[in-house]
Amino acid sequence: MKSLYIHIPFCNRICTYCDFTKVLIKNQPVDEYIDALIMELESLEHKNFETIYVGGGTPTALSPKQLERLLSFIAERFTVSTEYTFEANPDEVTTEKLDLLKNYGVNRVSLGVQSFNDEILKVLNRSHNFDDIFKSINHLEKIGLTNYSMDLMYNLPGETMNDIETSLKYVEQLKPKHISWYSLIIEPHTVFYNQIKKGALKIADDNVEAEKYERVMEGLGELGYPQYEISNFATSEFESAHNKTYWLNEHYYGTGAGAHGYVGNQRYYNIKPVPHYIKSMNENNTVVKETISLTEVEQIEEEMFLGLRMTEGVLKERFKDRYGMSIDEYYKDELNYLKDKKWIRDDGINVSLTEGGRMVGNEVFMSFLKST
Numbered sequence: 448m449k450s451l452y453i454h455i456p457f458c459n460r461i462c463t464y465c466d467f468t469k470v471l472i473k474n475q476p477v478d479e480y481i482d483a484l485i486m487e488l489e490s491l492e493h494k495n496f497e498t499i500y501v502g503g504g505t506p507t508a509l510s511p512k513q514l515e516r517l518l519s520f521i522a523e524r525f526t527v528s529t530e531y532t533f534e535a536n537p538d539e540v541t542t543e544k545l546d547l548l549k550n551y552g553v554n555r556v557s558l559g560v561q562s563f564n565d566e567i568l569k570v571l572n573r574s575h576n577f578d579d580i581f582k583s584i585n586h587l588e589k590i591g592l593t594n595y596s597m598d599l600m601y602n603l604p605g606e607t608m609n610d611i612e613t614s615l616k617y618v619e620q621l622k623p624k625h626i627s628w629y630s631l632i633i634e635p636h637t638v639f640y641n642q643i644k645k646g647a648l649k650i651a652d653d654n655v656e657a658e659k660y661e662r663v664m665e666g667l668g669e670l671g672y673p674q675y676e677i678s679n680f681a682t683s684e685f686e687s688a689h690n691k692t693y694w695l696n697e698h699y700y701g702t703g704a705g706a707h708g709y710v711g712n713q714r715y716y717n718i719k720p721v722p723h724y725i726k727s728m729n730e731n732n733t734v735v736k737e738t739i740s741l742t743e744v745e746q747i748e749e750e751m752f753l754g755l756r757m758t759e760g761v762l763k764e765r766f767k768d769r770y771g772m773s774i775d776e777y778y779k780d781e782l783n784y785l786k787d788k789k790w791i792r793d794d795g796i797n798v799s800l801t802e803g804g805r806m807v808g809n810e811v812f813m814s815f816l817k818s819t
């Protein structure tokens with residue numbers, strides 16, 4: 448087992464677009480949650496990982512005492528050889544918290560910047576503002592945690608092409624090691640979703656979104672950030688090793704309320720919300736989870752969806768090693784169709800999306816479905 452994900456489902460504010468498993472931290476049983484989480488972590492068979500990723504929610508919403516408890520447990524119990532990431536919000540990375548992260552071996556931070564426009568940050572209900580972004584990056588650099596990912600979003604309400612240019616300008620100035628730049632997706636059960644339903648909010652159409660995405664790819668390319676996944680950009684030494692576990696369709700543990708994992712041929716989904724998770728651990732000493740066994744056909748489909756997200760695409764040799772057959776035979780008709788459309792590139796070693804294919808990613812992914 449290469450990777451471990453740990454979920455901290457607490458936030459100091461709830462963002463208007465967010466559909467993750469999270470809850471406002473105020474009055475929550477945070478200490479009991481950490482007890483339960485430690486119990487689940489103790490039950491894992493593996494102790495040595497290449498990557499550990501602590502995400503949320505917002506892990507930096509924990510108090511220094513709570514953070515230290517979690518960090519010291521992780522340090523005593525596990526080893527991590529390559530990449531140990533903590534997600535953080537710019538207004539929450541105090542020197543005290545950063546010292547703790549650094550001292551307990553965290554070597555990468557994923558910083559939720561989202562936008563450099565204060566008006567847009569307000570519409571998103573983010574807890575930070577423009578100044579916080581610079582302060583937090585200053586703190587990170589001072590303490591020597593210079594391997595950070597700047598997490599941005601585009602296609603946000605009220606956003607213009609100028610905002611994209613401004614973000615590119617700050618990327619050039621701040622030089623983060625890694626950039627994730629995701630398009631806003633309107634998910635059910637979010638404030639944005641309800642506002643759109645009531646006609647109180649409008650989102651730009653697909654053409655504008657495509658124009659912004661093209662500018663993001665082009666601008667980051669000009670600044671020396673190769674695109675290694677649909678929404679992720681970095682030189683090869685700073686690509687996210689943890690996230691590549693997902694895209695390479697490899698196994699990982701997911702721990703905490705609502706977290707998911709992939710072990711053997713099973714994907715599992717831990718119980719949520721927080722009180723159910725704590726109860727499950729306290730009463731049964733184990734976490735209640737929904738488990739889905741994947742057939743080989745489904746595993747292959749996932750291999751394609753996930754692998755094609757990466758610029759390098761799906762390695763033919765790896766496909767053959769895993770499934771005992773060649774991708775060219777298994778997907779003969781589909782690959783011919785997609786090559787005719789110029790949505791897929793096949794260099795004999797990898798099968799990957801072309802620029803055009805990236806713009807119609809979902810349509811390409813659907814072509815590989817055989818199980819439905």
Ligand code: SF4
Nearest residue numbers: 458461462465503504
């Ligand atoms: S901080 Fe992150 S997890 Fe929390 S509400 Fe905002 S987007 Fe969701």
